[in-house]
Amino acid sequence: MATAGSIRELTEKIRHRAVELGFQKVGFADALYSQRDEARLLEWLALGYHATMGWMFNRKNERGDIKEYFPEARSVVAVGMNYFHGEASGEMKISNYAWGDDYHDVLKERLRELLNFVQEQSPGVRGLTSVDSSPVMEKSWAQRAGLGWIGKHTNLISRDFGSWLFLGELILDCELEFDAPFEEDLCGSCTACIDACPTGAIADEYLLDANRCISYLTIEHRGDLPFEFEDQLHGWIYGCDICQEVCPWNEKFAVTSKEEAFAPRKEIFERSGESWRYLSEDDYQKQFKGSAVKRTKYKGLRRNIAANL
Numbered sequence: 001m002a003t004a005g006s007i008r009e010l011t012e013k014i015r016h017r018a019v020e021l022g023f024q025k026v027g028f029a030d031a032l033y034s035q036r037d038e039a040r041l042l043e044w045l046a047l048g049y050h051a052t053m054g055w056m057f058n059r060k061n062e063r064g065d066i067k068e069y070f071p072e073a074r075s076v077v078a079v080g081m082n083y084f085h086g087e088a089s090g091e092m093k094i095s096n097y098a099w100g101d102d103y104h105d106v107l108k109e110r111l112r113e114l115l116n117f118v119q120e121q122s123p124g125v126r127g128l129t130s131v132d133s134s135p136v137m138e139k140s141w142a143q144r145a146g147l148g149w150i151g152k153h154t155n156l157i158s159r160d161f162g163s164w165l166f167l168g169e170l171i172l173d174c175e176l177e178f179d180a181p182f183e184e185d186l187c188g189s190c191t192a193c194i195d196a197c198p199t200g201a202i203a204d205e206y207l208l209d210a211n212r213c214i215s216y217l218t219i220e221h222r223g224d225l226p227f228e229f230e231d232q233l234h235g236w237i238y239g240c241d242i243c244q245e246v247c248p249w250n251e252k253f254a255v256t257s258k259e260e261a262f263a264p265r266k267e268i269f270e271r272s273g274e275s276w277r278y279l280s281e282d283d284y285q286k287q288f289k290g291s292a293v294k295r296t297k298y299k300g301l302r303r304n305i306a307a308n309l
Protein backbone atom coordinates (compact mmCIF):
# COMPACT_ATOMS: atom_id res chain seq x y z
CA MET A 1 0.00 0.00 0.00
CA ALA A 2 1.49 3.34 -1.08
CA THR A 3 1.96 5.87 1.72
CA ALA A 4 2.13 9.65 1.37
CA GLY A 5 5.90 9.39 1.89
CA SER A 6 6.41 6.77 -0.81
CA ILE A 7 4.20 8.72 -3.25
CA ARG A 8 6.25 11.85 -2.65
CA GLU A 9 9.48 9.93 -3.07
CA LEU A 10 8.39 8.41 -6.38
CA THR A 11 7.22 11.82 -7.63
CA GLU A 12 10.56 13.43 -6.84
CA LYS A 13 12.47 10.57 -8.47
CA ILE A 14 10.42 10.99 -11.66
CA ARG A 15 11.00 14.76 -11.62
CA HIS A 16 14.72 14.23 -11.24
CA ARG A 17 14.89 11.58 -13.98
CA ALA A 18 12.86 13.75 -16.39
CA VAL A 19 15.37 16.57 -15.96
CA GLU A 20 18.23 14.12 -16.55
CA LEU A 21 16.50 13.03 -19.76
CA GLY A 22 16.62 16.61 -21.05
CA PHE A 23 13.20 18.00 -20.14
CA GLN A 24 13.50 21.55 -18.86
CA LYS A 25 9.98 21.56 -17.49
CA VAL A 26 8.18 18.85 -15.58
CA GLY A 27 5.00 18.91 -13.49
CA PHE A 28 2.34 16.56 -12.17
CA ALA A 29 -1.43 16.84 -12.52
CA ASP A 30 -4.37 14.84 -11.24
CA ALA A 31 -5.86 12.96 -14.23
CA LEU A 32 -9.32 14.40 -13.69
CA TYR A 33 -11.92 15.20 -16.30
CA SER A 34 -12.29 18.96 -16.89
CA GLN A 35 -15.68 20.15 -18.00
CA ARG A 36 -14.18 23.54 -18.88
CA ASP A 37 -11.66 22.03 -21.31
CA GLU A 38 -14.17 19.72 -22.93
CA ALA A 39 -16.62 22.61 -23.40
CA ARG A 40 -13.91 24.72 -25.05
CA LEU A 41 -12.93 21.86 -27.34
CA LEU A 42 -16.54 21.27 -28.37
CA GLU A 43 -17.09 24.98 -28.98
CA TRP A 44 -13.97 25.12 -31.16
CA LEU A 45 -15.14 22.12 -33.19
CA ALA A 46 -18.68 23.49 -33.49
CA LEU A 47 -17.25 26.68 -34.97
CA GLY A 48 -15.46 24.56 -37.58
CA TYR A 49 -12.10 26.02 -36.47
CA HIS A 50 -10.42 22.63 -36.91
CA ALA A 51 -10.71 23.12 -40.72
CA THR A 52 -10.06 19.77 -42.48
CA MET A 53 -8.44 18.14 -39.43
CA GLY A 54 -11.17 15.52 -39.12
CA TRP A 55 -9.05 13.59 -36.63
CA MET A 56 -9.60 16.40 -34.11
CA PHE A 57 -13.32 15.77 -34.37
CA ASN A 58 -13.25 11.97 -34.62
CA ARG A 59 -11.56 11.45 -31.28
CA LYS A 60 -13.19 14.34 -29.45
CA ASN A 61 -14.51 12.12 -26.66
CA GLU A 62 -11.04 10.92 -25.73
CA ARG A 63 -9.55 14.40 -26.14
CA GLY A 64 -12.26 15.87 -23.96
CA ASP A 65 -11.96 13.23 -21.22
CA ILE A 66 -8.68 11.49 -20.50
CA LYS A 67 -10.56 8.59 -18.87
CA GLU A 68 -12.10 7.81 -22.26
CA TYR A 69 -8.59 7.45 -23.64
CA PHE A 70 -7.02 5.66 -20.67
CA PRO A 71 -9.67 4.63 -18.11
CA GLU A 72 -7.12 3.75 -15.41
CA ALA A 73 -5.35 7.13 -15.64
CA ARG A 74 -4.56 8.61 -12.21
CA SER A 75 -1.68 11.03 -12.89
CA VAL A 76 -0.37 13.05 -15.79
CA VAL A 77 3.34 13.85 -15.88
CA ALA A 78 3.53 16.88 -18.18
CA VAL A 79 6.91 17.73 -19.69
CA GLY A 80 8.29 20.55 -21.80
CA MET A 81 11.46 20.65 -23.91
CA ASN A 82 12.98 23.92 -25.10
CA TYR A 83 13.66 24.00 -28.84
CA PHE A 84 14.50 27.64 -29.56
CA HIS A 85 17.28 28.26 -32.05
CA GLY A 86 16.49 31.74 -33.33
CA GLU A 87 13.97 33.53 -35.48
CA ALA A 88 13.20 32.36 -38.99
CA SER A 89 14.62 34.50 -41.77
CA GLY A 90 15.07 34.52 -45.55
CA GLU A 91 12.58 34.46 -48.37
CA MET A 92 11.38 30.94 -47.62
CA LYS A 93 10.83 30.48 -43.93
CA ILE A 94 10.55 27.26 -41.97
CA SER A 95 9.27 27.40 -38.43
CA ASN A 96 11.88 27.14 -35.71
CA TYR A 97 10.37 23.90 -34.45
CA ALA A 98 11.25 22.03 -37.64
CA TRP A 99 14.90 23.01 -38.15
CA GLY A 100 16.32 19.83 -36.62
CA ASP A 101 15.15 16.27 -36.04
CA ASP A 102 11.46 15.50 -35.70
CA TYR A 103 10.45 16.35 -32.13
CA HIS A 104 7.90 13.54 -32.04
CA ASP A 105 10.70 10.97 -32.23
CA VAL A 106 12.94 12.80 -29.76
CA LEU A 107 10.29 13.32 -27.07
CA LYS A 108 8.65 9.91 -27.50
CA GLU A 109 11.92 8.10 -26.97
CA ARG A 110 12.71 10.08 -23.80
CA LEU A 111 9.20 9.56 -22.46
CA ARG A 112 9.52 5.81 -23.04
CA GLU A 113 12.73 5.89 -21.02
CA LEU A 114 10.91 7.78 -18.31
CA LEU A 115 8.15 5.16 -18.31
CA ASN A 116 10.76 2.38 -18.03
CA PHE A 117 12.26 4.21 -15.08
CA VAL A 118 8.88 4.47 -13.34
CA GLN A 119 8.30 0.76 -13.90
CA GLU A 120 11.70 -0.10 -12.43
CA GLN A 121 10.88 1.97 -9.36
CA SER A 122 7.34 0.76 -9.08
CA PRO A 123 6.78 -2.57 -10.87
CA GLY A 124 3.30 -3.11 -12.22
CA VAL A 125 2.58 0.56 -12.98
CA ARG A 126 1.06 1.02 -16.41
CA GLY A 127 1.37 4.11 -18.54
CA LEU A 128 1.03 5.74 -21.93
CA THR A 129 3.39 8.19 -23.58
CA SER A 130 1.93 11.01 -25.59
CA VAL A 131 3.44 13.59 -27.93
CA ASP A 132 1.22 15.68 -30.16
CA SER A 133 -0.61 12.93 -32.03
CA SER A 134 -2.46 11.31 -29.11
CA PRO A 135 -5.99 12.55 -28.35
CA VAL A 136 -4.84 14.52 -25.33
CA MET A 137 -5.16 18.27 -24.72
CA GLU A 138 -1.50 18.87 -24.10
CA LYS A 139 -1.50 22.61 -23.41
CA SER A 140 -4.21 22.19 -20.88
CA TRP A 141 -2.35 19.36 -19.08
CA ALA A 142 0.80 21.46 -19.03
CA GLN A 143 -1.14 24.34 -17.48
CA ARG A 144 -2.76 22.03 -14.94
CA ALA A 145 0.66 20.61 -14.01
CA GLY A 146 2.01 24.12 -13.39
CA LEU A 147 4.28 24.52 -16.45
CA GLY A 148 2.80 27.82 -17.58
CA TRP A 149 -0.31 29.53 -18.92
CA ILE A 150 -2.10 29.41 -22.28
CA GLY A 151 -1.48 32.75 -24.00
CA LYS A 152 -3.87 34.65 -26.25
CA HIS A 153 -2.19 33.07 -29.30
CA THR A 154 -3.27 29.75 -27.69
CA ASN A 155 0.24 28.37 -27.07
CA LEU A 156 1.51 27.47 -23.63
CA ILE A 157 4.00 30.02 -22.29
CA SER A 158 6.43 29.42 -19.43
CA ARG A 159 8.10 32.11 -17.37
CA ASP A 160 11.56 30.75 -18.08
CA PHE A 161 11.56 29.67 -21.76
CA GLY A 162 8.63 31.57 -23.24
CA SER A 163 6.49 29.44 -25.55
CA TRP A 164 9.36 27.69 -27.38
CA LEU A 165 8.56 24.41 -25.66
CA PHE A 166 7.49 21.10 -27.09
CA LEU A 167 4.99 19.39 -24.84
CA GLY A 168 4.57 15.72 -23.98
CA GLU A 169 2.93 13.61 -21.30
CA LEU A 170 3.35 10.37 -19.45
CA ILE A 171 -0.07 9.20 -18.28
CA LEU A 172 0.15 6.76 -15.37
CA ASP A 173 -2.26 4.55 -13.48
CA CYS A 174 -0.55 5.29 -10.15
CA GLU A 175 -0.95 8.15 -7.75
CA LEU A 176 1.67 10.91 -7.52
CA GLU A 177 1.97 14.16 -5.60
CA PHE A 178 0.44 16.88 -7.75
CA ASP A 179 1.76 20.38 -8.46
CA ALA A 180 -0.42 23.44 -8.25
CA PRO A 181 -1.86 24.48 -11.62
CA PHE A 182 -0.51 27.67 -13.18
CA GLU A 183 -3.46 29.94 -12.44
CA GLU A 184 -2.07 33.34 -13.46
CA ASP A 185 -2.62 34.74 -16.93
CA LEU A 186 0.48 36.83 -17.63
CA CYS A 187 -0.73 38.17 -21.00
CA GLY A 188 -2.31 41.13 -19.25
CA SER A 189 -3.50 43.80 -21.68
CA CYS A 190 -1.00 42.77 -24.41
CA THR A 191 -2.44 41.90 -27.83
CA ALA A 192 0.83 41.78 -29.83
CA CYS A 193 0.16 38.29 -31.26
CA ILE A 194 -3.36 39.15 -32.39
CA ASP A 195 -2.19 42.41 -33.98
CA ALA A 196 0.74 40.73 -35.76
CA CYS A 197 -1.05 37.71 -37.22
CA PRO A 198 -1.18 38.55 -40.95
CA THR A 199 -4.23 36.44 -41.74
CA GLY A 200 -6.43 37.24 -38.74
CA ALA A 201 -6.31 33.63 -37.55
CA ILE A 202 -6.61 34.52 -33.86
CA ALA A 203 -10.35 35.01 -34.09
CA ASP A 204 -10.54 36.12 -30.49
CA GLU A 205 -8.27 36.01 -27.46
CA TYR A 206 -7.41 32.32 -26.78
CA LEU A 207 -9.31 31.20 -29.87
CA LEU A 208 -7.60 30.10 -33.05
CA ASP A 209 -9.29 29.57 -36.40
CA ALA A 210 -7.11 26.98 -38.13
CA ASN A 211 -8.77 27.74 -41.49
CA ARG A 212 -6.88 31.06 -41.49
CA CYS A 213 -3.65 29.94 -39.82
CA ILE A 214 -0.50 29.73 -41.98
CA SER A 215 0.73 26.88 -39.83
CA TYR A 216 -2.36 24.83 -40.70
CA LEU A 217 -2.30 25.87 -44.37
CA THR A 218 1.35 24.94 -44.88
CA ILE A 219 1.41 21.73 -42.78
CA GLU A 220 -2.00 20.13 -42.49
CA HIS A 221 -3.99 21.33 -45.48
CA ARG A 222 -3.96 18.89 -48.40
CA GLY A 223 -4.53 19.81 -52.03
CA ASP A 224 -4.63 23.34 -53.40
CA LEU A 225 -4.57 26.23 -50.96
CA PRO A 226 -7.94 27.94 -50.54
CA PHE A 227 -8.14 30.79 -53.06
CA GLU A 228 -8.15 33.49 -50.34
CA PHE A 229 -4.78 32.30 -49.00
CA GLU A 230 -2.96 31.46 -52.22
CA ASP A 231 -0.77 34.54 -51.87
CA GLN A 232 -1.04 34.89 -48.11
CA LEU A 233 1.73 32.67 -46.78
CA HIS A 234 3.97 35.68 -46.05
CA GLY A 235 7.19 33.83 -46.84
CA TRP A 236 6.40 30.71 -44.78
CA ILE A 237 6.82 27.33 -46.45
CA TYR A 238 6.43 25.19 -43.32
CA GLY A 239 4.69 26.36 -40.15
CA CYS A 240 4.58 29.95 -38.93
CA ASP A 241 6.17 31.61 -35.91
CA ILE A 242 4.94 35.18 -36.21
CA CYS A 243 2.65 35.18 -33.17
CA GLN A 244 5.41 33.66 -31.06
CA GLU A 245 8.18 35.90 -32.38
CA VAL A 246 6.34 39.06 -31.36
CA CYS A 247 5.42 37.81 -27.88
CA PRO A 248 7.22 39.86 -25.20
CA TRP A 249 7.72 36.72 -23.11
CA ASN A 250 9.70 35.18 -25.95
CA GLU A 251 11.60 38.38 -26.61
CA LYS A 252 12.73 38.43 -22.98
CA PHE A 253 13.08 34.79 -22.00
CA ALA A 254 13.98 32.76 -25.08
CA VAL A 255 16.99 30.55 -24.32
CA THR A 256 18.93 28.76 -27.07
CA SER A 257 18.29 25.03 -26.82
CA LYS A 258 21.25 22.82 -25.96
CA GLU A 259 19.50 19.81 -27.47
CA GLU A 260 21.65 18.60 -30.34
CA ALA A 261 18.72 16.94 -32.08
CA PHE A 262 17.09 20.36 -32.57
CA ALA A 263 20.17 22.12 -33.94
CA PRO A 264 19.36 23.62 -37.35
CA ARG A 265 20.30 21.39 -40.26
CA LYS A 266 22.74 23.46 -42.31
CA GLU A 267 21.41 22.37 -45.66
CA ILE A 268 17.91 23.52 -44.73
CA PHE A 269 18.85 26.68 -42.93
CA GLU A 270 21.33 28.01 -45.44
CA ARG A 271 19.36 27.24 -48.58
CA SER A 272 18.78 30.31 -50.74
CA GLY A 273 15.36 31.41 -51.95
CA GLU A 274 16.35 30.58 -55.50
CA SER A 275 17.45 27.01 -54.70
CA TRP A 276 14.16 26.26 -52.92
CA ARG A 277 12.49 26.89 -56.23
CA TYR A 278 14.40 23.97 -57.74
CA LEU A 279 14.09 21.55 -54.82
CA SER A 280 13.96 18.06 -56.35
CA GLU A 281 12.11 15.15 -54.77
CA ASP A 282 15.43 13.39 -54.29
CA ASP A 283 16.90 16.36 -52.38
CA TYR A 284 13.72 16.64 -50.37
CA GLN A 285 13.89 12.99 -49.31
CA LYS A 286 17.54 13.30 -48.28
CA GLN A 287 17.39 16.64 -46.50
CA PHE A 288 14.20 16.07 -44.60
CA LYS A 289 14.83 12.48 -43.53
CA GLY A 290 13.78 12.26 -39.88
CA SER A 291 12.47 15.84 -39.93
CA ALA A 292 8.99 17.10 -39.03
CA VAL A 293 8.82 18.71 -42.50
CA LYS A 294 8.04 15.23 -43.87
CA ARG A 295 4.46 15.77 -42.66
CA THR A 296 3.57 18.09 -45.52
CA LYS A 297 5.11 15.69 -48.11
CA TYR A 298 7.07 16.79 -51.18
CA LYS A 299 3.89 17.85 -52.91
CA GLY A 300 2.82 20.08 -50.05
CA LEU A 301 6.21 21.72 -49.73
CA ARG A 302 6.36 22.37 -53.47
CA ARG A 303 2.90 23.93 -53.28
CA ASN A 304 4.03 26.19 -50.42
CA ILE A 305 7.22 27.21 -52.23
CA ALA A 306 5.25 28.02 -55.37
CA ALA A 307 2.75 30.09 -53.36
CA ASN A 308 5.61 32.23 -52.08
CA LEU A 309 7.23 32.88 -55.43
Ligand code: B12
Pocket residue numbers: 037040041044053056095096097131132133134135136137138139140150153154155156157163164165166167168185205206207208210213215216219220238239240241243
Ligand atom coordinates in the same frame (compact mmCIF):
# COMPACT_ATOMS: atom_id res chain seq x y z
C1 B12 B 1 -4.48 20.83 -33.73
C2 B12 B 1 -3.13 21.45 -33.41
C3 B12 B 1 -2.72 22.53 -34.18
C4 B12 B 1 -3.67 23.26 -35.14
C5 B12 B 1 -4.63 24.13 -34.30
C6 B12 B 1 -3.91 24.94 -33.22
C7 B12 B 1 -4.74 25.29 -32.00
N1 B12 B 1 -4.43 26.41 -31.41
O1 B12 B 1 -5.62 24.55 -31.62
C8 B12 B 1 -2.66 24.04 -36.03
C9 B12 B 1 -2.29 23.18 -37.25
C10 B12 B 1 -3.13 25.40 -36.53
C11 B12 B 1 -1.45 24.12 -35.10
C12 B12 B 1 -0.48 25.09 -35.19
C13 B12 B 1 0.60 25.20 -34.35
N2 B12 B 1 0.99 24.29 -33.43
CO1 B12 B 1 -0.09 22.75 -32.91
N3 B12 B 1 -1.10 21.34 -32.16
C14 B12 B 1 -2.33 20.93 -32.37
C15 B12 B 1 -2.69 19.80 -31.41
C16 B12 B 1 -2.57 18.47 -32.15
C17 B12 B 1 -4.08 19.91 -30.76
C18 B12 B 1 -4.41 21.31 -30.19
C19 B12 B 1 -5.86 21.38 -29.71
O2 B12 B 1 -6.31 20.56 -28.92
N4 B12 B 1 -6.63 22.33 -30.24
C20 B12 B 1 -8.03 22.44 -29.90
C21 B12 B 1 -8.37 23.73 -29.14
C22 B12 B 1 -9.77 23.66 -28.55
O3 B12 B 1 -7.51 23.75 -28.11
P1 B12 B 1 -6.69 25.01 -27.57
O4 B12 B 1 -6.35 26.06 -28.52
O5 B12 B 1 -5.60 24.32 -26.85
O6 B12 B 1 -7.78 25.61 -26.61
C23 B12 B 1 -7.47 25.87 -25.28
C24 B12 B 1 -7.23 27.35 -25.02
O7 B12 B 1 -7.38 28.12 -26.17
C25 B12 B 1 -8.13 27.62 -23.88
N5 B12 B 1 -9.06 28.71 -23.96
C26 B12 B 1 -10.12 28.85 -24.74
N6 B12 B 1 -10.77 29.93 -24.40
C27 B12 B 1 -10.12 30.49 -23.34
C28 B12 B 1 -10.39 31.61 -22.59
C29 B12 B 1 -9.54 31.92 -21.54
C30 B12 B 1 -9.84 33.10 -20.72
C31 B12 B 1 -8.39 31.10 -21.26
C32 B12 B 1 -7.43 31.43 -20.17
C33 B12 B 1 -8.14 29.97 -22.05
C34 B12 B 1 -9.02 29.70 -23.07
O8 B12 B 1 -8.93 26.50 -23.63
C35 B12 B 1 -8.72 25.47 -24.54
C36 B12 B 1 -8.59 24.19 -23.77
O9 B12 B 1 -7.68 24.31 -22.72
C37 B12 B 1 -1.56 19.98 -30.32
C38 B12 B 1 -1.09 18.67 -29.67
C39 B12 B 1 -2.10 18.13 -28.68
N7 B12 B 1 -2.35 16.85 -28.76
O10 B12 B 1 -2.61 18.86 -27.85
C40 B12 B 1 -0.42 20.68 -31.08
C41 B12 B 1 0.37 21.76 -30.33
C42 B12 B 1 -0.62 22.63 -29.63
N8 B12 B 1 0.99 22.52 -31.41
C43 B12 B 1 2.15 23.01 -31.12
C44 B12 B 1 2.89 23.91 -31.94
C45 B12 B 1 4.35 24.10 -31.60
C46 B12 B 1 2.25 24.60 -32.98
C47 B12 B 1 2.82 25.79 -33.78
C48 B12 B 1 3.58 26.78 -32.92
C49 B12 B 1 3.71 25.24 -34.91
C50 B12 B 1 4.23 26.29 -35.87
N9 B12 B 1 5.23 27.09 -35.49
O11 B12 B 1 3.78 26.41 -36.98
C51 B12 B 1 1.52 26.39 -34.37
C52 B12 B 1 0.93 27.49 -33.46
C53 B12 B 1 -0.31 28.14 -34.01
C54 B12 B 1 -1.12 28.81 -32.89
N10 B12 B 1 -1.11 30.12 -32.79
O12 B12 B 1 -1.75 28.07 -32.10
C55 B12 B 1 2.59 22.61 -29.72
C56 B12 B 1 2.43 23.80 -28.77
C57 B12 B 1 3.48 23.89 -27.70
C58 B12 B 1 3.18 25.01 -26.74
N11 B12 B 1 4.20 25.54 -26.11
O13 B12 B 1 2.06 25.40 -26.57
C59 B12 B 1 1.60 21.38 -29.43
C60 B12 B 1 1.21 21.23 -27.96
C61 B12 B 1 2.33 20.11 -29.92
C62 B12 B 1 3.44 19.66 -28.96
N12 B12 B 1 3.36 18.44 -28.48
O14 B12 B 1 4.36 20.36 -28.61
N13 B12 B 1 -1.50 23.15 -34.14
Ligand code: SF4
Pocket residue numbers: 153196197198199200201202208212213214215240241242243244
Ligand atom coordinates in the same frame (compact mmCIF):
# COMPACT_ATOMS: atom_id res chain seq x y z
S1 SF4 C 1 0.93 30.77 -36.51
FE1 SF4 C 1 0.99 32.56 -37.92
S2 SF4 C 1 -0.98 32.51 -39.01
FE2 SF4 C 1 -1.17 31.12 -37.24
S3 SF4 C 1 -2.02 32.40 -35.60
FE3 SF4 C 1 0.19 32.56 -35.39
S4 SF4 C 1 0.77 34.37 -36.61
FE4 SF4 C 1 -1.31 33.78 -37.21
Ligand code: SF4
Pocket residue numbers: 151152153154186187188190191192193194243246247248249
Ligand atom coordinates in the same frame (compact mmCIF):
# COMPACT_ATOMS: atom_id res chain seq x y z
S1 SF4 D 1 1.93 38.34 -27.54
FE1 SF4 D 1 1.01 39.21 -25.68
S2 SF4 D 1 -1.13 38.52 -25.75
FE2 SF4 D 1 -0.01 37.24 -27.19
S3 SF4 D 1 0.56 35.44 -26.00
FE3 SF4 D 1 2.29 36.88 -25.85
S4 SF4 D 1 1.88 38.06 -23.96
FE4 SF4 D 1 -0.03 37.00 -24.50
